[in-house]
Amino acid sequence: xxxxxxxxxxxxxxxxxxxxxxxxxxxxxxxxxxxxxxxxxxxxxxxxxxxxxxxxxxxxxxxxxxxxxxxxxxxxxxxxxxxxxxxxxxxxxxxxxxxxxxxxxxxxxxxxxxxxxxxxxxxxxxxxxxxxxxxxxxxxxxxxxxxxxxxxxxxxxxxxxxxxxxxxxxxxxxxxxxxxxxxxxxxxxxxxxxxxxxxxxxxxxxxxxxxxxxxxxxxxxxxxxxxxxxxxxxxxxxxxxxxxxxxxxxxxxxxxxxxxxxxxxxxxxxxxxxxxxxxxxxxxxxxxxxxxxxxxxxxxxxxxxxxxxxxxxxxxxxxxxxxxxxxxxxxxxxxxxxxxxxxxxxxxxxxxxxxxxxxxxxxxxxxxxxxxxxxxxxxxxxxxxxxxxxxxxxxxxxxxxxxxxxxxxxxxxxxxxxxxxxxxxxx
Amino acid sequence: xxxxxxxxxxxxxxxxxxxxxxxxxxxxxxxxxxxxxxxxxxxxxxxxxxxxxxxxxxxxxxxxxxxxxxxxxxxxxxxxxxxxxxxxxxxxxxxxxxxxxxxxxxxxxxxxxxxxxxxxxxxxxxxxxxxxxxxxxxxxxxxxxxxxxxxxxxxxxxxxxxxxxxxxxxxxxxxxxxxxxxxxxxxxxxxxxxxxxxxxxxxxxxxxxxxxxxxxxxxxxxxxxxxxxxxxxxxxxxxxxxxxxxxxxxxxxxxxxxxxxxxxxxxxxxxxxxxxxxxxxxxxxxxxxxxxxxxxxxxxxxxxxxxxxxxxxxxxxxxxxxxxxxxxxxxxxxxxxxxxxxxxxxxxxxxxxxxxxxxxxxxxxxxxxxxxxxxxxxxxxxxxxxxxxxxxxxxxxxxxxxxxxxxxxxxxxxxxxxxxxxxxxxx
Numbered sequence: 078x079x080x081x082x083x084x085x086x087x088x089x090x091x092x093x094x095x096x097x098x099x100x101x102x103x104x105x106x107x108x109x110x111x112x113x114x115x116x117x118x119x120x121x122x123x124x125x126x127x128x129x130x131x132x133x134x135x136x137x138x139x140x141x142x143x144x145x146x147x148x149x150x151x152x153x154x155x156x157x158x159x160x161x162x163x164x165x166x167x168x169x170x171x172x173x174x175x176x177x178x179x180x181x182x183x184x185x186x187x188x189x190x191x192x193x194x195x196x197x198x199x200x201x202x203x204x205x206x207x208x209x210x211x212x213x214x215x216x217x218x219x220x221x222x223x224x225x226x227x228x229x230x231x232x233x234x235x236x237x238x239x240x241x242x243x244x245x246x247x248x249x250x251x252x253x254x255x256x257x258x259x260x261x262x263x264x265x266x267x268x269x270x271x272x273x274x275x276x277x278x279x280x281x282x283x284x285x286x287x288x289x290x291x292x293x294x295x296x297x298x299x300x301x302x303x304x305x306x307x308x309x310x311x312x313x314x315x316x317x318x319x320x321x322x323x324x325x326x327x328x329x330x331x332x333x334x335x336x337x338x339x340x341x342x343x344x345x346x347x348x349x350x351x352x353x354x355x356x357x358x359x360x361x362x363x364x365x366x367x368x369x370x371x372x373x374x375x376x377x378x379x380x381x382x383x384x385x386x387x388x389x390x391x392x393x394x395x396x397x398x399x400x401x402x403x404x405x406x407x408x409x410x411x412x413x414x415x416x417x418x419x420x421x422x423x424x425x426x427x428x429x430x431x432x433x434x435x436x437x438x439x440x441x442x443x444x445x446x447x448x449x450x451x452x453x454x455x456x457x458x459x460x461x462x463x464x465x466x467x468x469x470x471x472x473x474x475x476x477x478x479x480x481x482x483x484x485x486x487x488x489x490x491x492x493x494x495x496x497x498x499x500x501x502x503x504x
Numbered sequence: 505x506x507x508x509x510x511x512x513x514x515x516x517x518x519x520x521x522x523x524x525x526x527x528x529x530x531x532x533x534x535x536x537x538x539x540x541x542x543x544x545x546x547x548x549x550x551x552x553x554x555x556x557x558x559x560x561x562x563x564x565x566x567x568x569x570x571x572x573x574x575x576x577x578x579x580x581x582x583x584x585x586x587x588x589x590x591x592x593x594x595x596x597x598x599x600x601x602x603x604x605x606x607x608x609x610x611x612x613x614x615x616x617x618x619x620x621x622x623x624x625x626x627x628x629x630x631x632x633x634x635x636x637x638x639x640x641x642x643x644x645x646x647x648x649x650x651x652x653x654x655x656x657x658x659x660x661x662x663x664x665x666x667x668x669x670x671x672x673x674x675x676x677x678x679x680x681x682x683x684x685x686x687x688x689x690x691x692x693x694x695x696x697x698x699x700x701x702x703x704x705x706x707x708x709x710x711x712x713x714x715x716x717x718x719x720x721x722x723x724x725x726x727x728x729x730x731x732x733x734x735x736x737x738x739x740x741x742x743x744x745x746x747x748x749x750x751x752x753x754x755x756x757x758x759x760x761x762x763x764x765x766x767x768x769x770x771x772x773x774x775x776x777x778x779x780x781x782x783x784x785x786x787x788x789x790x791x792x793x794x795x796x797x798x799x800x801x802x803x804x805x806x807x808x809x810x811x812x813x814x815x816x817x818x819x820x821x822x823x824x825x826x827x828x829x830x831x832x833x834x835x836x837x838x839x840x841x842x843x844x845x846x847x848x849x850x851x852x853x854x855x856x857x858x859x860x861x862x863x864x865x866x867x868x869x870x871x872x873x874x875x876x877x878x879x880x881x882x883x884x885x886x887x888x889x890x891x892x893x894x895x896x897x898x899x900x901x902x903x904x905x906x907x908x909x910x911x912x913x914x915x916x917x918x919x920x921x922x923x924x925x926x927x928x929x930x931x
Contacts, residue, residue: 105848105872105874108874109871109872188893190891190892190893194882194886196892196893201874203904203905204874204904286904286905287904287905302732305729307734307903307905309905325927328927331927331929332927332929335929335930339929339930339931340930421532439924443922444536445532445536447532447535447628447631447920448920449920449921450920450921450922450923451920451921451922451923452923452924452925453922453923453924453925454924454925454926454927454928455621455923455924455925455926455927455928455929456928456929456930458929458930459621459923459928459930460921464617464930465617465623465921466615466617466623476734477630477631477713477714477918478630478713478714478734478736478905478906478918479905479906481918481919481920481921482920482921491904491905491908492908493874493875493876493877493878493908493909494876494877494878494887494892494908494909495870495877495878495880496877496878496879496880496882496886497866497879497880497881497882498879498880498881498882499881499882500752500755500758500759500881500882501881501882501883501886502758502759502762502766502882502883502885503762503766503767503883503885503886503891504766
């Protein structure tokens with residue numbers, strides 16, 4: 078049972094409701110906006126973000142100051158801090174969205190029925206998209222611009238510690254929308270840093286069509302558990318590289334190093350290396366030496382530790398841990414099937430790779446591993462909207478419904494059926 | 505807060521959990537089954553439903569007897585009752601599913617990145633699909649066969665009053681799966697008629713991928729409010745036909761009659777007729793006379809009542825009511841825009857039609873009305889998987905995520921990305 082509502086929580090609720098209602102009211106106008114109108118708004122956003130640079134940086138400076146005073150972690154303060162360079166990056170990411178094709182109105186499929194009805198499946202916006210994210214304020218402009226380009230109204234809710242920064246960025250985006258003749262409520266932020274405002278937002282299933290949480294496991298779980306609005310989760314990645322008995326071992330080593338070390342804090346980085354027992358002896362000593370040389374801490378199964386001394390023993394918990402760090406668990410398996418079973422049991426169905434020269438082994442792995450992205454002879458690090466060629470991404474869905482894997486502009490749309498007849502009646 | 509769990513509710517919970525776990529365990533085998541294997545299972549289902557006819561009919565007779573003893577409504581008893589003819593219909597619907605193409609494994613899109621990575625977006629099953637339905641036991645074989653064909657395991661939960669019938673039908677389907685060498689748990693039913701079993705099932709978000717409720721408004725709302733599993737709602741249809749000033753009035757009359765009278769108890773039947781004021785005088789008197797002649801009770805706005813005497817006054821509640829019956833609300837509007845606004849305000853975004861000879865009016869209506877199916881010069885009654893040519897339907901989604909409108913086999917699938925490389929690394 079929720080606690081009885083105090084006056085202040087009642088007025089907070091009203092304030093959240095007012096903002097979300099305005100976003101809802103703006104959605105039909107956005108849905109009908111032409112590509113030209115939307116691009117004009119995005120160009121205005123670029124101009125505004127440049128013109129408002131000082132206001133944004135000074136709002137951010139106050140957030141950073143408060144974060145330091147509250148003794149928040151250095152890692153969080155780093156993610157929170159905006160610099161000239163990061164603002165330039167925000168501007169470039171809006172510019173990139175201008176170049177992308179407008180997904181709205183595209184005819185996904187078209188066919189004619191024997192009775193002459195012409196049926197078109199046409200892409201339309203989702204409506205109102207709620208985005209809940211953590212410290213990095215650049216998410217506000219990134220998600221705001223992607224939602225506008227896909228014809229959606231966005232309700233943004235960043236971390237409480239970035240409240241002033243996000244308000245300043247949203248204010249710029251809203252002025253840009255207004256300059257371009259689109260409703261400013263198409264990009265909205267919750268009006269208070271009060272964390273309870275999120276709970277209010279997540280009950281508004283009549284006003285918000287989908288919620289996309291971007292952040293750590295705790296945030297995702299909280300949103301998924303609380304929300305009455307459909308959620309597309311962007312949860313953790315416990316990704317595997319399996320080195321098959323038929324692997325090119327040099328390629329396998331390069332892929333393992335890339336998947337682990339190129340950017341270990343991302344959800345598509347490898348967390349567990351699986352090696353076929355017939356490849357282990359030739360592969361593991363050298364590969365693990367190089368991983369260690371790159372600063373990776375190793376935790377291995379018994380067989381791994383027999384082959385390579387000084388590897389710590391992996392615990393049961395290691396196999397399902399997303400380290401997001403230079404730590405790797407290593408396991409020797411007796412067969413491809415054991416690798417597949419291990420991935421099914423401990424993995425998170427995000428990104429998993431096999432390295433093999435045997436196309437039948439590759440095919441078997443690809444069939445049996447039910448992950449959002451399954452790789453043959455490539456690094457798991459490619460699971461990304463830009464790398465896939467979607468042009469942008471709002472995140473990487475770890476859910477199965479609606480969108481799976483990298484979510485670009487198309488995944489921010491749904492469809493309707495448009496049916497043209499000449500008086501057809503149902504018999 | 506849930507009541508403290510008694511011994512019997514704890515054992516009920518265990519029993520539900522055991523069934524759903526078996527379904528989950530069966531899902532990977534179903535996902536990898538070939539079209540031939542799945543069709544063999546469907547053919548075995550046809551054989552079993554025929555061979556087990558007496559067992560199914562006698563289980564059903566006991567349900568009907570209990571329903572009569574409990575003085576359930578005649579309408580419910582009619583939906584509950586199986587006859588030889590209805591069993592034949594069940595068999596035919598399974599036979600029809602055999603003829604449909606296997607959606608699993610289809611390559612939705614394929615492209616090559618500049619670095620040589622070949623990316624395929626491949627259709628895969630959703631996993632475990634929960635279906636919650638009401639009295640009609642034929643839903644069990646219909647949904648069971650569609651789930652098997654699409655490579656999913658199904659957990660079926662019918663109305664408590666049809667418990668014996670559904671158990672008997674599921675037993676036939678499970679024997680058929682076994683005969684065909686597929687796991688019988690691919691079609692499961694909850695092991696008890698206890699209504700609380702549904703609440704247990706709806707918490708199992710780690711085991712069930714999606715829940716599809718099929719039934720009345722109360723059922724849908726209850727499932728949507730309770731479920732921790734993503735739900736695809738099949739909710740109500742408050743469908744409109746708008747007769748434009750540029751309509752062919754004979755066509756409009758035929759469409760209105762068909763949309764209202766051909767089968768009024770369906771979600772795609774018209775509930776409100778909107779007429780442009782410039783067409784009202786020529787159109788309404790004759791059309792409403794014919795609707796009345798077909799037994800339709802009329803409830804009109806002021807302007808309608810001025811044109812046609814003896815029409816009852818529509819209340820505010822009428823405009824958003826799904827009658828599912830020979831009742832129609834009628835409103836005269838001053839413009840196409842007013843029709844669009846009325847539909848946005850009172851409609852359910854299911855199926856809405858314009859009748860017009862002016863292609864610009866048609867285009868404006870099609871753009872502005874955001875419903876799952878928008879018709880130009882055709883009856884709303886065509887919103888249906890068979891009528892759309894999908895070959896079958898598990899229902900009609902009134903949600904925006906994942907599937908909208910008629911859901912066929914493809915909508916029971918998701919996708920994964922299969923990426924083939926030659927050692928590509930992320931830079």
